[in-house]
Amino acid sequence: MDMPKRDEIVEIFSKAISGGYAIPHINHSDYGDLIAIAEAGREAQTPIIAAGTMMTTSAMGFDKISAIAHILASEGETPFILHCDHCPDPVLCKQAVDAGYNSVMIDASDKPLDENIAIVKDVVEYAHACGVFVEAEVGHVAHGDGASWDANVDEAVKLIEATGADALAVAIGSEHGFYKEPPKLNYDLLKQVSQALPSVPLVLHGGSGIPADDVRRAVRDGIRKVNVGTDVRCTYVAGLRDAIAEMGIERHTQDIIAFAQARAKEKIFDVIEMCGSRGKA
Structure with missing residues (x-):
């Protein structure tokens, strides 16, 4: 099947909200x-x-990633x-749209709210005209530097209301990367945002290690998209390391990659189970 357009992605999340x-x-x-x-x-x-x-994306290129993704879809x-x-x-977001991405996140969460809104609105107008789904962020989820602050309802x-963004990342105490100690998520805040925006998919960033x-x-309590990066990436890289250690460097590259992919998929299945989305396609 083709990669879904914005209206189909909206419907996918609508089912997640109701389910x-x-x-x-x-x-x-x-x-x-x-x-x-x-x-x-x-x-x-x-x-x-x-x-x-x-x-x-800067290392691999939007066009090449998109071409492979469309084949996979x-x-x-x-x-x-x-x-x-x-x-x-915003310029890079628009480049991703032009390259065939069907979803983009414009992250201006480190800016004052009015500036964040102006930047998000610009991307939303461009992306929606191309049938592309848009995520924004309110509050700020730290990128390993400890610079985070919770969302405000x-x-x-x-x-x-000002931008028409399709999904919203809400900072509720998580951070990107691994944690030294398990984070304390602000569930009360999450419930408040979910009640205020019942039809908007809320996004949990920094899922590795929670x-x-x-x-x-x-x-x-209302999260409808769970982001995991570091945990899967480290599992994949460790799989490459272990495959080389077990098979030796003369083993074909594809065998080594297949070993690492199998490891990564095990971790991805764990995320799917946490999300409760198995069988929901």
């Missing part, structure tokens, strides 16, 4: 784990999102969404 589950979002770092994400989605019969950070019957993650630059409502029961509770 009380979340859509798994997995960050890829090369072509091997991108393929693993698509295969895991097909095998678990779940809609799934493969996302690239700015480091990944055509090989299965489960919805496969290609997402540009945490893009701080009034600001969340104002941003959505205890599974905490993720499940967040899903019960």
Whole structure:
């Protein structure tokens, strides 16, 4: 099947909202784990999102990633969404749209609210005209630097109403990367935002290392997209290391990659189970 357009993605999330589950979002770092994400989605019969950070997309290129993703989508019957993650630059967001991504995140969460709104609105207008889904962020989820602050309910409502963004990342105490100690998620804040924006998919960033029961509770309280990157990437890279150690460097590259992909898929299946999305395609 083709990668879904915005209206189809909206419907995918609408089903998640009514069904009380979340859509798994997995960050890829090369072509091997991108393929693993698509295969895991097909095998678990779940809609799934493969996302690239700015480091990944700048290294690999929007056009090449998109070309592979469209092929992967055509090989299965489960919805496969290609997402540009945490893009701080509207120009780059638009380049991803032009390259064939069907979902983008414009992240201006480090800006004052009015500036955040203006930037998000610009991207929404461009992306929606091309049938592309848009995620924004309110509050700020730290990127390993400890610079985070929780979302504000009034600001969340104002941003959505002013921009028409399709999904909203809400900072509720999580951070990107691994945690030294399990985070304390602000479930009360999550419930408040969910009640204020009942039809908007809320996104949990920084899923690596959050205890599974905490993720499940967040899903019960309104999270409809769970982002996991570091955990899967490290599992994939460790799989490459272990494959080389077990097989030796003379073993064909494809055998080594297949070993690492299998490891990554095991971790992706764990995320799918936390989201409760297995069989929801």
